[in-house]
Amino acid sequence: MASPDTTTALESAAEMVSVRYPWRIRVRRWLRSPRPYRAALGIGVFFLAWYLLIDAFKVWRFGELPGLVNSTQEWLSADPIFGVSLFTAEYYRHIWTSFARVFAAFFAAITLGVPIGILMGWRRIFFGLTFPILEILRPIPILAWIPLAILLLPGREIPIIGLTFLAAFFVTILNTLLGVRSIDQVYFRAAQSLGFSQSHILWHVIIPGALPYIFVGFQIGMGACWFSLVAAEILSGSAGLGYKVWETYYYVQFPTMVITMATLGLCGYLSSGLVRIVGNRLMRWRAKLLAGV
Amino acid sequence: MKQSSHGGSPARELTTWFQLRRWLKARWNLNLLLGVISLTTLAAVWELGKPLGIPLISNVPPPSEVIVAAQDLLTSEQYWQGWYLSLQRITIGFIIAQIIGIPLGLAMAINRMTFDTTFPVIEILRPIPPVAWIPISIVFWPTREMSVIFIVFLGAFWIVLLNTIGGASHIDPSYKRAALSLGSRPNDLFWKIILPATIPSIVTGMAVGMGISWEMVVASEMIAGDTGLGYLLWLSFQINAIGHVIVCMISIGIAGYCSSAIIRAAGEWATPWRRLF
Numbered sequence: 001m002a003s004p005d006t007t008t009a010l011e012s013a014a015e016m017v018s019v020r021y022p023w024r025i026r027v028r029r030w031l032r033s034p035r036p037y038r039a040a041l042g043i044g045v046f047f048l049a050w051y052l053l054i055d056a057f058k059v060w061r062f063g064e065l066p067g068l069v070n071s072t073q074e075w076l077s078a079d080p081i082f083g084v085s086l087f088t089a090e091y092y093r094h095i096w097t098s099f100a101r102v103f104a105a106f107f108a109a110i111t112l113g114v115p116i117g118i119l120m121g122w123r124r125i126f127f128g129l130t131f132p133i134l135e136i137l138r139p140i141p142i143l144a145w146i147p148l149a150i151l152l153l154p155g156r157e158i159p160i161i162g163l164t165f166l167a168a169f170f171v172t173i174l175n176t177l178l179g180v181r182s183i184d185q186v187y188f189r190a191a192q193s194l195g196f197s198q199s200h201i202l203w204h205v206i207i208p209g210a211l212p213y214i215f216v217g218f219q220i221g222m223g224a225c226w227f228s229l230v231a232a233e234i235l236s237g238s239a240g241l242g243y244k245v246w247e248t249y250y251y252v253q254f255p256t257m258v259i260t261m262a263t264l265g266l267c268g269y270l271s272s273g274l275v276r277i278v279g280n281r282l283m284r285w286r287a288k289l290l291a292g293v
Numbered sequence: 294m295k296q297s298s299h300g301g302s303p304a305r306e307l308t309t310w311f312q313l314r315r316w317l318k319a320r321w322n323l324n325l326l327l328g329v330i331s332l333t334t335l336a337a338v339w340e341l342g343k344p345l346g347i348p349l350i351s352n353v354p355p356p357s358e359v360i361v362a363a364q365d366l367l368t369s370e371q372y373w374q375g376w377y378l379s380l381q382r383i384t385i386g387f388i389i390a391q392i393i394g395i396p397l398g399l400a401m402a403i404n405r406m407t408f409d410t411t412f413p414v415i416e417i418l419r420p421i422p423p424v425a426w427i428p429i430s431i432v433f434w435p436t437r438e439m440s441v442i443f444i445v446f447l448g449a450f451w452i453v454l455l456n457t458i459g460g461a462s463h464i465d466p467s468y469k470r471a472a473l474s475l476g477s478r479p480n481d482l483f484w485k486i487i488l489p490a491t492i493p494s495i496v497t498g499m500a501v502g503m504g505i506s507w508e509m510v511v512a513s514e515m516i517a518g519d520t521g522l523g524y525l526l527w528l529s530f531q532i533n534a535i536g537h538v539i540v541c542m543i544s545i546g547i548a549g550y551c552s553s554a555i556i557r558a559a560g561e562w563a564t565p566w567r568r569l570f
Binding site for chain 2: 034035038039041042043045046061062064065124125127128129130131132133136137139140141142143144145146147148150151152153226227229230231234235241242245246248249254257258260261262264265266268269272
């Protein structure tokens with residue numbers, strides 16, 4: 001899963017270097033360029049197509065889908081027909097449930113995954129012992145684990161968190177491993193010849209060297225978390241956004257289904273953004289390095 | 294000089310020991326040994342989980358029961374039918390994703406206007422997990438088959454699109470300048486520079502997309518299907534045949550692994566100039 005995104009850490013660092021102007025100048029420049037207007041055009045066409053295909057003309061099967069006007073009204077209504085809108089407590093209860101599950105699983109995955117990944121990259125014997133197990137388990141889709149998770153883990157809540165955990169866990173291990181392997185061997189030799197202890201090597205060579213990859217892993221892992229959370233909630237949940245998507249389908253409350261989907265997208269986007277911001281903060285030194293300062 | 298290499302050395306007994314150690318120390322063989330050790334340990338713990346009463350593991354049928362279940366399942370027609378149908382869905386959905394994703398990605402990378410208008414829409418739709426599209430696609434598509442294929446398509450589409458854009462927009466501009474100064478026309482630029490330079494990242498996108506496709510086919514068959522390997526997995530779980538569940542999991546793992554391997558091999562075949570590295 002790692003390879004296509006390996007460049008993103010570098011890119012985001014390079015972006016930070018090139019963007020040094022104060023935000024006011026940046027906004028002014030952005031407004032003068034054609035980009036915001038083109039973006040508005042694209043998004044406008046998208047919503048117009050939604051409106052025309054579904055609300056206005058009900059073309060072919062599009063007539064079955066929830067319309068733009070209906071969904072927006074439902075979302076903004078203080079007294080929604082199907083009980084979920086911006087002004088109802090139930091909406092925030094589902095968001096909170098999903099967020100709590102994702103973050104519990106994500107933090108468990110990174111606290112376990114990063115040390116295991118570092119050990120796998122650093123210690124050859126450990127690598128030899130664990131890598132075959134990882135390679136056997138990894139191709140199995142996370143969603144295929146759902147029955148086993150329900151069977152193995154107690155309660156209703158822990159299987160869902162367990163599945164979400166698993167999704168981020170493999171990605172974190174693999175990216176940390178790649179990150180440690182990507183460090184130039186010369187650094188290790190230099191550290192050894194300068195008399196670094198093992199813990200010094202860990203803190204001053206391995207962790208900073210692998211950090212960009214680790215954060216790419218975190219970003220992919222966060223996406224994977226939301227992805228498997230939805231599936232787990234659909235199949236065995238009783239609350240949460242994924243459960244709500246399925247429930248609204250079941251009870252034919254289609255406008256609420258669209259609201260929930262949009263909310264899921266927003267939550268996924270925000271949590272990935274959070275990981276990216278933290279990563280950029282922690283890797284400021286890297287931006288300087290790339291700028292040649 | 295020549296004589297010594299013929300092996301008339303006095304420390305002959307030691308050499309076998311050294312050879313053995315070297316054989317063990319050679320990385321591949323050491324890894325093989327460690328792999329065998331770890332997998333045997335895993336199998337042993339799994340097998341002995343029930344008699345020894347290890348918590349959690351004792352809930353799962355041991356390997357011996359799984360083998361019995363495998364013999365049972367591998368001879369049933371439903372199982373092979375599941376393989377066939379899942380593979381068919383994967384193939385169709387995946388190919389449609391390539392047919393739409395690769396040209397769109399290339400167009401977005403080449404043409405600024407296309408990129409600026411399309412990318413924001415993609416950024417709105419992409420964060421929605423494909424699994425969350427399952428209900429709406431059941432509503433939209435006339436048959437279950439089509440909705441499963443649509444979900445498979447969606448799983449592979451985003452990653453292929455993003456990889457194509459990424460690959461095509463990170464080409465060293467000096468190649469383009471060199472080609473232009475040598476008299477290339479925009480057409481040559483596309484076929485001789487942009488497309489070949491993008492193929493590696495398209496292949497990466499396809500291999501990753503294939504993995505996601507398998508996730509999606511399993512999810513949509515479990516949630517909305519009535520055939521296929523994912524459905525068989527869920528059905529086995531519901532009738533409490535856990536041995537069959539594990540056989541299905543392993544089958545899906547093998548299928549996913551092989552499909553990605555095929556794509557990677559095809560990618561290597563399509564980019565002969567990269568084999569040197």
